[in-house]
Amino acid sequence: ELVTRLAGVFAEPVLAGRRVLLTAGPTREPLDPVRYITNRSSGKMGFALAAVAAAAGAEVTLVAGPCALPTPAGVHRIDVETAEQMYAEVQRHVAGQDVFIGCAAVADYRPAEAVAGKIKRSGADLKLHLVPNPDILAAVAARAEDRPFTVGFAAETDRVLEHASDKRRRKGLDLIAANRVGPGLGFDTDDNQLELIWDGGHRQLGPGPKSALAAELITQIAQCLQDDKPEGAAS
Amino acid sequence: ELVTRLAGVFAEPVLAGRRVLLTAGPTREPLDPVRYITNRSSGKMGFALAAVAAAAGAEVTLVAGPCALPTPAGVHRIDVETAEQMYAEVQRHVAGQDVFIGCAAVADYRPAEAVAGKIKRSGADLKLHLVPNPDILAAVAARAEDRPFTVGFAAETDRVLEHASDKRRRKGLDLIAANRVGPGLGFDTDDNQLELIWDGGHRQLGPGPKSALAAELITQIAQCLQDDKPEGAAS
Numbered sequence: 001e002l003v004t005r006l007a008g009v010f011a012e013p014v015l016a017g018r019r020v021l022l023t024a025g026p027t028r029e030p031l032d033p034v035r036y037i038t039n040r041s042s043g044k045m046g047f048a049l050a051a052v053a054a055a056a057g058a059e060v061t062l063v064a065g066p067c068a069l070p071t072p073a074g075v076h077r078i079d080v081e082t083a084e085q086m087y088a089e090v091q092r093h094v095a096g097q098d099v100f101i102g103c104a105a106v107a108d109y110r111p112a113e114a115v116a117g118k119i120k121r122s123g124a125d126l127k128l129h130l131v132p133n134p135d136i137l138a139a140v141a142a143r144a145e146d147r148p149f150t151v152g153f154a155a156e157t158d159r160v161l162e163h164a165s166d167k168r169r170r171k172g173l174d175l176i177a178a179n180r181v182g183p184g185l186g187f188d189t190d191d192n193q194l195e196l197i198w199d200g201g202h203r204q205l206g207p208g209p210k211s212a213l214a215a216e217l218i219t220q221i222a223q224c225l226q227d228d229k230p231e232g233a234a235s
Numbered sequence: 236e237l238v239t240r241l242a243g244v245f246a247e248p249v250l251a252g253r254r255v256l257l258t259a260g261p262t263r264e265p266l267d268p269v270r271y272i273t274n275r276s277s278g279k280m281g282f283a284l285a286a287v288a289a290a291a292g293a294e295v296t297l298v299a300g301p302c303a304l305p306t307p308a309g310v311h312r313i314d315v316e317t318a319e320q321m322y323a324e325v326q327r328h329v330a331g332q333d334v335f336i337g338c339a340a341v342a343d344y345r346p347a348e349a350v351a352g353k354i355k356r357s358g359a360d361l362k363l364h365l366v367p368n369p370d371i372l373a374a375v376a377a378r379a380e381d382r383p384f385t386v387g388f389a390a391e392t393d394r395v396l397e398h399a400s401d402k403r404r405r406k407g408l409d410l411i412a413a414n415r416v417g418p419g420l421g422f423d424t425d426d427n428q429l430e431l432i433w434d435g436g437h438r439q440l441g442p443g444p445k446s447a448l449a450a451e452l453i454t455q456i457a458q459c460l461q462d463d464k465p466e467g468a469a470s
Contacts, residue, residue, distance in 0.1 A: 031272070033392055034340070034416055039269045068303070105269070109361050126344055128363035157268055181269055 010215075013057025014222035020058040021097040021148065022050050023090065023104035023136065025065030027083045030114040031128070040181075041105035043067030045153075045192060048214035049101055050075045056218055058099075063089045065104055083107050083133035090136050099221060100148040102137040105155065109133060141172040149225055151217075154178040161195055168197055175224060177205075177217060196220055200227065245450075248292025249457035255293040256332040256383065257285050258325060258339035258371065260300030262318045265349040266363070275416075276340035278302030280388075280427065283449035284336055285310045291453055293334075298324045300339055318342050318368035325371050334456060335383040337372040340390065344368060376407040384460055386452075389413040396430055403432055410459060412440075412452060431455055435462065 024046020028036040043064060050062040051072035060075045063086055071077040078093075080086045083106045094100060109130035141150040152173045154164040157180070164178030175198040193207040196217065203220065205213045259281020263271040278299060285297040286307035295310045298321055306312040313328075315321045318341045329335060344365035376385040387408045389399040392415070399413030410433040428442040431452065438455065440448045 034276075034390060035272060035274045035342070037266070037270060037272050039271070041269075107270070112360070123367060125347070125367070126365040128365055130361040130363055132358060132360070155269060 010056050010219075014219060015053055015099075016057035018058045018098040018222075018225070019061075019096060020050075020053045020099045020101065021061045021063070021090065021093055022046055022053070022101040023063045023065075023086055023106070024050065025067040025069075026105050027065045027086055027107045027133075028081050029083065029107045029110035029133075031111050032114060037107060037109075037111070038066075039105045039107065041065070041067075043069050044190065045210050045214065046101070046103035047072060048211045049103060049218065052211070052214040052218045053099075053101075056222065061093050061097075063093070063104070065106075083110060083136070087134040087136050087139070090140065094140055094143070094148065095146050097148040098225065099151065100140045101151040101221075102140070103153050104136075106136055107133055135171070137173065138171040141174075149174050149221065149228070151175045151177065151221060155181045157181055161197075164195065165197055174198060175221065198224060200224070245291050245454075249454060250288055250334075251292035253293045253333040253457075253460070254296075254331060255285075255288045255334045255336065256296045256298070256325065256328055257281055257288070257336040258298045258300075258321055258341070259285065260302040260304075261340050262300045262321055262342045262368075263316050264318065264342045264345035264368075266346050267349060272342060272344075272346070273301075274340045274342065276300070276302075278304050278339075279425065280445050280449065281336075281338035282307060283446045284338060284453065287446070287449040287453045288334075288336075291457065296328050296332075298328070298339070300341075318345060318371070322369040322371050322374070325375065329375055329378070329383065330381050332383040333460065334386065335375045336386040336456075337375070338388050339371075341371055342368055370406070372408065373406040376409075384409050384456065384463070386410045386412065386456060390416045392416055396432075399430065400432055409433060410456065433459060435459070 025043035026039045026041040028038045030036045047069045050060050054060045054072055054074040062075050062077045064077055064079055078089050080089055110133050112129040112131045137152045150173050154167050154176055156163045160178050160180050164176050168176040178195040179192055190209055191207055192210050192213055194205040194213055196203045205216045260278035261274045261276040263273045265271045282304045285295050289295045289307060289309040297310050297312045299312055299314055301316060313324050315324055345368050347364040347366045372387045385408050389402045389411055391398045395413050395415050399411050403411040413430045414427055425444055426442055427445050427448055429440040429448055431438045440451045
């Protein structure tokens with residue numbers, strides 16, 4: 001439906017012959033068989049990007065955390081639950097990709113150990129020991145060879161541009177899309193506003209529906225790929 | 236739709252003139268503006284019970300944690316997010332209720348303090364300080380006067396009957412409905428199996444669809460109310 005609606009957006013299929021790998025949605029980090037840590041990501045932005053990339057002619061693989069969204073037409077979807085599972089699937093599929101878009105809100109931390117039985121209530125306080133999850137985006141950006149054009153997202157509550165620029169440098173990303181989150185903004189909503197930062201420039205998208213922003217972002221990525229390897233140039 | 240389908244289940248409106256207060260769904264305990272602790276409850280069982288209670292003639296108030304389910308016809312719904320909000324709404328509405336059904340999977344613990352800005356990733360481990368949430372079910376069961384017939388649920392991963400009987404005694408419940416949870420069982424599924432334990436007896440419901448179990452459970456509750464205060468007896 002989205003793909004059909006967006007098919008006319010691209011006068012030409014700007015990603016024809018390109019392979020795009022995306023992550024989307026939240027991850028769930030289990031505390032015990034029933035409890036988990038997660039976040040407010042709905043997966044809407046990542047699914048919109050996958051749909052648009054497919055409409056732009058790309059071969060699209062989407063690694064999705066738990067979210068109740070339909071798979072966009074023509075997209076190969078792989079469902080995962082935890083950050084470690086998402087990391088493993090990205091590692092498995094990243095070779096040969098032209099573009100990687102890390103749109104998932106991956107949990108930075110997981111419980112040091114998930115308890116097999118349900119944690120029982122007691123009157124006392126509880127200390128939870130959390131350990132860092134693998135950094136999926138940084139791992140892709142750090143590939144020595146066969147490295148895709150790597151795009152990350154930054155959800156920030158304050159000093160958005162500054163934090164996002166730092167993150168882009170620190171993780172070695174080609175392009176970062178930053179947005180402000182907070183009550184009623186960014187997460188689990190249909191509208192969004194993004195600041196794009198890449199080597200060659202800086203641009204604001206929106207505010208507008210996530211599907212419209214997705215089309216603009218995919219267009220910008222296609223432009224960056226074109227600039228990277230101009231037609232006729234040796235690569 | 237469920238109410239219409241179930242309207243025929245009750246030859247007579249077994250809860251006519253009764254007031255029923257329920258909780259349903261999970262709660263979310265924020266770690267920061269984007270992250271939270273929650274659990275796998277879908278809210279299906281609580282919403283089915285609310286629908287059935289309304290179909291059985293009761294005046295129904297449903298305090299619901301975050302779940303994407305439609306409000307059953309004739310049910311007064313109050314949406315909350317955290318355990319503390321759910322506790323406050325139950326306290327506000329419990330006076331004058333004939334039945335309280337605590338079906339929500341209330342988080343036993345919440346972070347000692349929610350961080351105002353987003354927690355930044357660092358390489359180091361993290362210690363999370365959790366404190367106990369108020370016990371909604373026990374608070375209702377412990378009311379000195381104007382105490383409703385109090386029904387609780389027990390989601391157990393092992394020794395289901397033993398743990399559930401303990402919980403019923405410890406919290407002072409009139410009836411407990413116990414089910415086994417684990418991979419593919421109980422949470423976020425359409426089917427369920429319950430063990431009912433009350434003062435006068437013990438009974439297994441299902442396995443079967445949650446809507447069918449809900450009808451049987453409401454019938455059992457109506458029977459218990461009837462036995463409590465037989466027609467013509469002084470109360």
